[in-house]
Amino acid sequence: MQDRPNAAELAQAVREFVETEVLPGIDDPRLRFRTLVAVNGLGILEREISLGAPLVRREVGSLARLLGHADPLPEDLEELRRRASELNRELALRIRAGDIPEGTLAHLVATVADKLRIASPRYLERYR
């Protein structure tokens, strides 16, 4: 077990440092833009560390229901991620073959909304 700060706290510390101490000193607009992108990237990392696991679980559960798989969900996070990747491949192949499961659109809207909770929460809040 690592000592604190934990992963999310460490990412936050780096982001705050870049925002408050590095960014104000940058005049070059191109470097400034890329630094803002880096800050955004650290924000994504923080949210993924704190919110990621339950969202992957939710995605795998929804995919399994959609595709009619009854086997229990894995506990291990890495295993869940692998399962999500496999099931997404299966769904993509079915869509490509024209065999689109009932409820696919609703599943995808909910799943992409969950991706945005981590990748771009402001976009999701603003979206109408």
Next chain:
Amino acid sequence: MTTDGASTISVELRERLVPIFGADIAIERLALLAGGASKEAWALDLRTPQGKRELLVRRAGGGVIHQETLTLEDEHRLLEVASAAGVRVPQPYGYLGEIVGRPAFVSERVSGETIGRRIVQRPELAGAREVLPAQMAEELAKIHAIPAERVPFLGGIGARDVLGRLTKEVDRLEDAHPPIELGLAWARQRAPEPSETVVLHGDLRVGNLAVTATGLGHVLDWEFGHRGDPAEDVAWPLVRAWRFGVDQLRLGGVGDVEPYLERYNALTGRHITLASLEYWEIVGNLKWAIGALTQSRRHLSGQQRSVELAVLGRLAAEMEFELLHLVERAG
């Protein structure tokens, strides 16, 4: 990927400029404005007997060139043809051949705001925003009237070819993307029959225009020029990503679609419908979702390490979300 310094290229560059501007010239300033793996842009101030000229040098970058973009020689040729057709473009002055091993051309360096977020938000550009929709329609009408035989190097593609190319790009990503598959399936089922094929800019939107207080100054970034369905070009600036946060104004965060489309149809005699724009807006979101994922793979594969490209991979979800809602609405 490396970027050459100004001192590395200035000697050869000056030699290549002599046939265009004469022997009595001197480089007063040469500064890299934007680097990148595919293209560099250099600001060049050139002293000539007629006075100082503010020029822009576009030069290939050190990385792998996008497959779908024009070579610099063809991009320059397209600029010349567009300029002759009365399109507002930076005046092209000449293709320079290779400068220290990489092809380049020189054009006028124009002023005006190019950053999308500023164009849609800055108070001093409010007047410009009022006239931009009609001006964008006017430039598109002129571009679409360019005789295709003047630019024989442009590839020509209809909706089915566009979707075929996008499918190939999706297949090159190593993981599966069900939202994109659903969008592609929707678009394949409704692909319009090939209609007329015209010269397209390929990337005309807020962010690729130089905008001044009085409106559209110049149309920039011609590297995605190709031939295709005119509605593809007319719909592209509607894509939500190009509204830069002013989402309620569907035309690029600056205006409503209807007057823009009416102006375009009036100028061209075409009868592009709102339904056709909705179709191509969905294809546009597909294109940019896949584009963002593909760009992030340039970083991941090591072709071009860049935090900007890396983060784009995560932002593809924004285009997927929009895509799904547009598909849901269109039925």
